Amino acid sequence: MSKKSSHKINSESDCPCQSGLLFSHCCQRFLDSSSGLYPETAEQLMRSRYSAYVLDDLDYILKTWHPDHQPDRLVPNDSGDHWIGLKIKSTQLGQKKDSTGKVHFIARYKINGKAHKLEENSLFARINGHWLYIKEDIK
Numbered sequence: 001m002s003k004k005s006s007h008k009i010n011s012e013s014d015c016p017c018q019s020g021l022l023f024s025h026c027c028q029r030f031l032d033s034s035s036g037l038y039p040e041t042a043e044q045l046m047r048s049r050y051s052a053y054v055l056d057d058l059d060y061i062l063k064t065w066h067p068d069h070q071p072d073r074l075v076p077n078d079s080g081d082h083w084i085g086l087k088i089k090s091t092q093l094g095q096k097k098d099s100t101g102k103v104h105f106i107a108r109y110k111i112n113g114k115a116h117k118l119e120e121n122s123l124f125a126r127i128n129g130h131w132l133y134i135k136e137d138i139k
């Protein structure tokens with residue numbers, strides 16, 4: 001599964017999504033397609049997508065993006081973007097039995113030593129039993 005050796009994250013690392021769990025107990029289970037496991041809540045999917053951005057796992061990012069809303073292409077993270085943190089502000093619905101959910105989060109990243117933040121209220125839908133990212137929910 002891992003194609004890159006440049007990332008220092010392994011199963012014993014803290015999960016990049018900052019859940020406080022080990023990577024192996026958190027997002028790794030979902031990023032590893034051979035596990036057969038899928039996020040059960042919109043928040044878990046949101047976290048695993050963040051971890052996929054950290055690890056530059058573009059396949060996972062596309063796989064968990066609703067086909068009608070996917071970008072034409074995703075560029076590998078070669079520009080020096082460096083994700084440094086994720087904070088979930090709030091969630092609405094998005095539990096096991098829901099069909100939609102929203103996750104409001106702040107992700108931080110650094111470019112050339114300068115910190116930036118991305119704040120988004122994301123919309124998710126559960127389709128055929130699997131959570132997918134739809135798009136930013138703009139009011």
Ligand SMILES: [Zn+2]
Nearest residue numbers: 015017026027
């Ligand atoms: Zn995680």
